[in-house]
Amino acid sequence: MSTLETSSLKLIAFDADDTLWVNEPNYVNVQQRLGDLLSHHIDQPTLSRHFYATQIRNLQLFGYGAKGFTLSMIETAIELTQGRVTGLEIQQIIDIGKELLAFPIEVLDGVRDALETLAKRFDLMVLTKGDLFDQESKIARSGLGHFFKYVEIISEKDERSYQRILQRYGLQPEEFLMIGNSLKSDVLPVLHIGAQAVHIPYVITWAHERVGEEQLQGKSFATLASMHDLLNWLEVTAD
Amino acid sequence: MSTLETSSLKLIAFDADDTLWVNEPNYVNVQQRLGDLLSHHIDQPTLSRHFYATQIRNLQLFGYGAKGFTLSMIETAIELTQGRVTGLEIQQIIDIGKELLAFPIEVLDGVRDALETLAKRFDLMVLTKGDLFDQESKIARSGLGHFFKYVEIISEKDERSYQRILQRYGLQPEEFLMIGNSLKSDVLPVLHIGAQAVHIPYVITWAHERVGEEQLQGKSFATLASMHDLLNWLEVTAD
Incomplete structure (x- = not known):
């Protein structure tokens, strides 16, 4: 070998x-919770597909990491709900994004x-x-x-x-x-x-x-x- | 000397x-446009004061830079409008935040x-x-x-x-x-x-x-x- x-x-x-x-399970977990949060707007497979496309599109501007990931979650939520996602829901997205910056290692x-x-x-x-x-x-x-x-x-x-x-x-x-x-x-x-x-x-x-x-x-x-x-x-x- | x-x-x-x-004038400009965007919700001095406090509070989690700045703008907008800021307004905030990552030098x-x-x-x-x-x-x-x-x-x-x-x-x-x-x-x-x-x-x-x-x-x-x-x-x- x-x-x-x-x-x-x-x-x-x-x-x-x-x-x-x-590391990655924390990101998967956050993405699932994004799905739960938006479940009355959108199904999980559509969300996953759209979120991945948003992340890749933003990669050249944001680079890798939790902050860009969080901004991409917010963009995805706005786009998939045609802007109907509420300010309070977006605050919840920011809050779960912040967990990615502080989870226990x-x-x-x-x-x-x-x-x-x-x-x-x-x-x-x-x-x-x-x-x-x-x-x-x-x-x-x-x-x-x-x-x-x-x-x-x-x-x-x-x-x-x-x-x-x-x-x-x-x-x-x-x-x-x-x-x-x-x-x-x-x-x-x-x-x-x-x-x-x-x-x-x-x-x-x-x-x-x-x-x-x-x-x-x-x-x-x-x-x-x-x-x-x-x-x-x-x-x-x-x- | x-x-x-x-x-x-x-x-x-x-x-x-x-x-x-x-560099800094680009950030000042973006902050002024945030003020314009939220002018029907909040006056500029209150916004400035609150936004600065949010930035400092988030610094230990986000560090310096445009992505943390943008997330702090969104948080500030949500807090100061008690969640009434719309998804489309938040998309506008993300869009002006993105300009900070691409302005001509x-x-x-x-x-x-x-x-x-x-x-x-x-x-x-x-x-x-x-x-x-x-x-x-x-x-x-x-x-x-x-x-x-x-x-x-x-x-x-x-x-x-x-x-x-x-x-x-x-x-x-x-x-x-x-x-x-x-x-x-x-x-x-x-x-x-x-x-x-x-x-x-x-x-x-x-x-x-x-x-x-x-x-x-x-x-x-x-x-x-x-x-x-x-x-x-x-x-x-x-x-």
Whole structure:
């Protein structure tokens, strides 16, 4: 399974949401509650379809994150009700959106142990996209911050941004390993620049992050069931 | 006037909004249009007072930036109308909020020339707080990006964050100069860590960024009328 050269490895970067801690279920939950709130106006499948389209349309203006998500929920509610949604209902949407900025962080299984061991051997980085303020807050709430020598919050995870990270830290591609749950953001662009990546899928993936199987052709990377398997795979033992 | 040691200077960091380009007037304009939109519900002074309080209350959850500003406008409109603001009015608020994410960038007087000359002598950095995605977009729209070797977008400009910047770039305090329009964010914390700062006031300052005169006691820094005066003050001449 392993195609990794651990001997040359200097820096291991971890995606945050749904790699280190539970995130997407909070967004799914909020979206369901938006559905409940608007159930007298609109059915859930129509809402879901329309909301996703609004999010994607707004992505180039808002970027990723809870505030843009909340603004897109409000827009969707206004559009689908032809403006009949009330001010008080919109306040409820803002209130559930605010919960996305403050939910308690549930660290995923095996993460703390893996970080504890790896931090002794390698430089560790949180490398996440999204809203700067929100992501910093989640790192603080997670209690994992001290394991990471570096934190990089970027607006998009593409080849160019990974290349910029390598440059900034003076790293060769073979010295960098990325670990995350998104094939689109954490694995494919990293492989494309000649660095290494490990995929740890999470139980749910936002539609926007999904990739077609044809994009995986000819790519070499490991998929692990959970962070528990990471130390074995890296052939690193806890002292 | 000059108290600066240019000989030791390695990196000059520039604030972005209202230092490199016009920003705050766009926010003032949007707030006035919010007032027009709600004028049949509420008078402008009440709106201003309430909106500012809402912004400050939400700052710890939203951080700085246009998306949080827009959500706070919506909340204010709902609260001040006791929920009577309509869905269509809220859509108008979102639409004017979106303009804050896409307005054409008006580079301030003297900025381009100063950057062009200084970039040949020093490493230049954009060092701004706010929304990551929005600030990156403004840098791109400004056409000034190529003058800057580094871009740092941070969530708060306090002593700790400046110290982190010095550490990250391996700089001594005397090697770092910060230039910006905010005494609170660009000048005082920089002086407090022993580095140097230049204040270039802008015609309007957001209330949250204002500091009392008593906080300036015993502080040494230069105030310049515009970026035109920066080269003279630094005793740097264009070739």
